[in-house]
Amino acid sequence: MQIQGISAITDAEVSQYLTFKLADEEYGVDIMKVQEIRSWETLTSIPNTPDFIVGVTNLRGIVVPIIDLRIRFGLDKVEYGGSTVVVVVKVDHKGDERIMGIVVDAVSEVYQITEEMIRETPELGGAISLEFIKGLATIDDKMIIMLDIDLLVSPEHLKIQEADIKKINVKAKDIKEKEVH
Numbered sequence: 001m002q003i004q005g006i007s008a009i010t011d012a013e014v015s016q017y018l019t020f021k022l023a024d025e026e027y028g029v030d031i032m033k034v035q036e037i038r039s040w041e042t043l044t045s046i047p048n049t050p051d052f053i054v055g056v057t058n059l060r061g062i063v064v065p066i067i068d069l070r071i072r073f074g075l076d077k078v079e080y081g082g083s084t085v086v087v088v089v090k091v092d093h094k095g096d097e098r099i100m101g102i103v104v105d106a107v108s109e110v111y112q113i114t115e116e117m118i119r120e121t122p123e124l125g126g127a128i129s130l131e132f133i134k135g136l137a138t139i140d141d142k143m144i145i146m147l148d149i150d151l152l153v154s155p156e157h158l159k160i161q162e163a164d165i166k167k168i169n170v171k172a173k174d175i176k177e178k179e180v181h
Contacts, residue, residue, distance in 0.1 A: 014112045017137075019144055020087060020104040023075050027104075028111065028137065028144045033089045035099065037107055040084040054103065057086075064088065066101040067153060078105070091150045100153050111144070113137050118146055 017028035018037075043055025043066055052071040056063050066086060070077055083106040091098050118135040132151040137144045 013114050015114075017111050017113050017144075017146065018087070019108040019111060020085075021106045021108055022069055022073065022104055026108055026142060026144045027069075028113070028146045029087070029089065029149045031110060033091065033149050035088040035090050038086045038088060038101070040080045040086065040103070057101065059088065059099065059101075062099055064099050064101050066103060068103040070103070070105075072152075089149050089153070091153050093150065098153075102149075102153070111137075111139055113139070113146075 016031040018031045018034050019026050019028045021027075041057065043057050045055045046053065052068050054066050054068045054071075056065050058064075068077075080103070084103065085107055086101040086103055087107070088099060088101050091100055117137045117139075119137070120135055121133045132148050134146040134148050137146055
């Protein structure tokens with residue numbers, strides 16, 4: 001596949017990014033981090049967890065925490081609809097691999113993007129934490145915000161306390177035990 005405006009690119013220089021919509025913006029994550037895309041389904045809620053953790057779901061025996069990126073980014077909450085999906089991602093946190101889900105408004109495209117196409121995020125005076133944003137890429141006259149999903153859903157950036165992780169794990173154990181009986 002040839003990238004618009006670039007010729008003779010080797011596969012080693014190109015990465016694929018899955019893009020998705022939140023409000024009026026388009027975001028991208030490295031497709032190698034994406035495990036699957038699922039339609040919206042009812043979740044099991046976990047009391048006393050941060051509001052952006054909207055619940056957990058059972059994914060073939062693995063209990064997966066689900067994060068609503070609208071809430072995480074401080075955007076207006078909307079009702080989940082037919083285009084709402086959960087992007088299941090495999091993240092690495094200090095050598096520990098975890099499966100997490102992120103709720104997004106809709107999935108857009110898969111683009112092939114080179115590192116040269118990603119521009120540095122402009123400094124916004126420290127008002128907003130930009131450390132989980134890799135940069136900005138312009139494709140077909142639209143700007144895509146490129147996310148570092150490992151940083152975005154790390155416990156430090158989610159401000160999840162160890163007690164919250166324990167609650168999720170206890171609830172996961174309860175869900176597994178109910179399924180067995």
